[in-house]
Amino acid sequence: MNRRETVERHNPHYAKLNKNAPLSVGNGKFCFTADFTGLQTFYDEYCEGQDAFPLCTMSEWGWHSYPAAGGQQELRLTPFDTYGRTVYYAADDAGQEELFKKIRVNAHKFHLGKIGFEFSGGNLSMNECKPVSQLLSLWKGILYSEFSINGETVKTQTFVHPQEDALYVRAASSLLKNGNLRITVNFPYGSHKKCAADFTAHDSHKTFVSRHETGKRQNIFIKRELDETIYEVTVDGTGFHAASREKPHIINFIPDEQSIEFCVRFKPVYVPALSRIGLGDYKETDNQTDLFDDAKEKCAAFWENYWLSGGFMDFSGSTDKRAFELERRIILSLYLTAIQGRGALPPAETGLGCNSWYGKFHLEMHFWHHAHFALWGRTDELRNSLEYYKKILPAAKETASSQGYSGARWPKMCDPSGANTPSSIAVLLIWQQPHPVMFAELLWRACKCEEQKTGGDQSKEFSSGKLGRILRDYREIVVETAEFMKSFLHWDGSRYVLGPPYIPAQERHDPEKVLNAAFELEYFRWGLRRADEWLLRLGEPCRYGEIAENISLPPASGGLYTAHENCPDTFSKLPFYTDHPSMLAMYGVLDSEKTDREIMSATLDKTLSVWDKSTFYGWDFPMMAMTACRLGRHKDAMDLLLMDSPKNTWLENGHNRQTGDSALPLYLPGNGGLLLAAAMIAAGFGGKEGPLFPDGFTAETEGIIAYI
Secondary structure (H helix, E strand, O other), X not given: OOHHHHHXXXXXXXXXXXXXXXXXXXXXXXXXXXXXXXXXXXXXHHOOOOOOOOOOEEEOOOEEOOOOXXXXXXXXXXXXXXXXXXXEEOOOOOOOHHHHHHHHHOOEEOOOOEEEEEEOOEOOOHHHEEEEEEEEEOOOOEEXXXXXXXXXXXXXXXXXXXXXXXXXXXXXXHHHHOOOEEEEEEOOEEOOOOOOEEOOOHHHOEEEEXXXXXXXXXEEEEEEEEOOEEEEEEEEEXXXXXXXXXXXXXXXXXXXXXXXXXXXXXXXXXOHHHHOOOOOEOOOOOOOOOOHHHHHHHHHHHHHHHHHOOOEEEOOOOOOOHHHHHHHHHHHHHHHHHHHOOOOOOOOOOOOOOOOHXXXXXXXXXXXXXXXXXXOOOHHHHHHHHHHHHHHHHHHHXXXXXXXXXXXOOOOEEOOOOOEOOOOOHHHEOOOOOHHHHHHHXXXXXXXXXXXXXXXXXXXXXXXXXXXXXXXXXXXXXXXXXXXXXXXXXXXXXXXXXXXXXXOOOOOOOOOOOOOOHHHHHHHHXXXXXXXHHHHHOOOOOOOHHHHHOEOOOOEEOOEEOOOOOOOOOOOOOOOXXXXXXXXXXXXXXXXXXXXXXXXXXXXXXXXXXXXXXXXXXXXXXXXXXXXXXXXXXXXXXXXXXXXXXXXXXXXXXXXXXXXXXXXXXXXXXXXXXXXXXXXXXXXXXXXXXXXXXXXXXXXXXXXXXEO
16 A cells, blocks of 8 residues: 555645635644744734634643632532432532633633744735645645745745654745845733634733854744743744844844744743643753754654554545545544644644633543544554543542542543533533543553554453553553442432433533433443453452443433433424434444444434534534444445535545534544544444445555454
């Protein structure tokens, strides 16, 4: 298989302005999104409009909090009855609106610094510039841009160092040599808004600059203070000299030559939002900066290795015209998930592209972000996901204990500390609870496949070697998760029931009425059974089998699965046939042993008949495709994966825009979900071998394993 040829036929290549789909470079922990100049010259223009896609410079460590915001302990909690016992949640802002809001927006991700061109006499106008060509080389991880200013050509190369939070730029133009054109770095104050930057609050942050020359090389050291968050910026390059200007927080690179090159490197010093999990204090690191060509070579080598490793698909033998578009979405999703979410922290729904919900993690989305890594041969990324749960385990156990439950209750919406964000919805969701068990199981299965291929440890007990280490490493996470699920279930005298109160994945239901939501019910059953299997592999006795067996059956009415037991009007009354049709996930995401296939097939048909499809979100399409795949409806699976729907819009840059939702110009759960569903269709699931593509789709695949 010629992987390079497949990748390169999907390089985004713009010959005109494409303001709603800017291109990004990154390394999974640090990301830079550029306009058609290869920098962020027209930041303001890209931030305008309903579909604005901000141009941000972001790192996974880039967290900021407004001062004097107040703490969780000051909130008045709302009581909910749980079978005669009162449990309190931070779910109501009435009478405490200001405090509630301040806690919600802290901590938030922030824009590290805007880098762009300007004229010596002031800002460039977009009317003076014409895009000529912009090509993102996916194989090399380099953005090549060409544009003209009043007829004069400017060319740039932009890329990110594979191991460092460092942006490299080479720019060439006659306008540089005569000093008419220069580069500016503008540092903003942090903001919780989508753009993650406030360029007007000059007095709220501090910038300290020192510089020196070594021969022709410029070395600039910048210290940044945003309230308690402190970071450093170093600039190294040739062909220019640096100057501060009268406006605060702005550094100019004034060219001396027709071609200049520079590196802007960002390093955290102290980030309070990370201190609770032991990542807040950063040790001094090597200040040596790679030269441009050396870094470029490292970048190209990293991306070549990335594309040549892990799973891959090539649809060039297909006759269905949609196969090319599916391949494009897959290749670009492999790129975007690599640059947006391969670090030590879970990604936000918009990753490192911009702020969605203040840049906080939505851990129920963590499955859609990272589950695909196991199937595509990228187990290191999946291990990173599990390591985060280790770090927030004390906070999760504290949350469970404070509510009278055992084990660990994982947050829904949080910053790195793992503290749940107050919300009328977030604090009441529970479908994120089994996720760590799912991740652990997927990691173990993927590593077991690797062992089988290499002839490694195949002991029946799996207690030694790499598999044994995985079992021991994540035993506590698995068990503490199962302990919470066990204690959250309620025995009503004849069966275990789930809720109330909670809100299911379909966020359209009164938490005090929700009983036995289908997906959550089966996910808890599945999680408890997997926890027992985990213990058995370690030679320990089972704990949860009897509970799992006696959990209520998924609710059904009139031959259809319903959203939950108290919602017989799932398909007939608003708002119940909007948002996520999550009852389908119990036989798509899961291999629910209690699913009746005929009822599930009828439920899928009914959903497609009556649901308000404009309210589907990006992960609903792969989720429904997975359900159709398990049902043997392979043509329907592909039709669902590629459905023409507002929130299944795929931009030229590969991002899944949630059309109609201005907060989500990009939506990484859609990219991750696509990769998961495509892998399931290609390699199969459980005992069903792939490929399971319908007629017209022929895929050559490598390195992809079956789903559960």
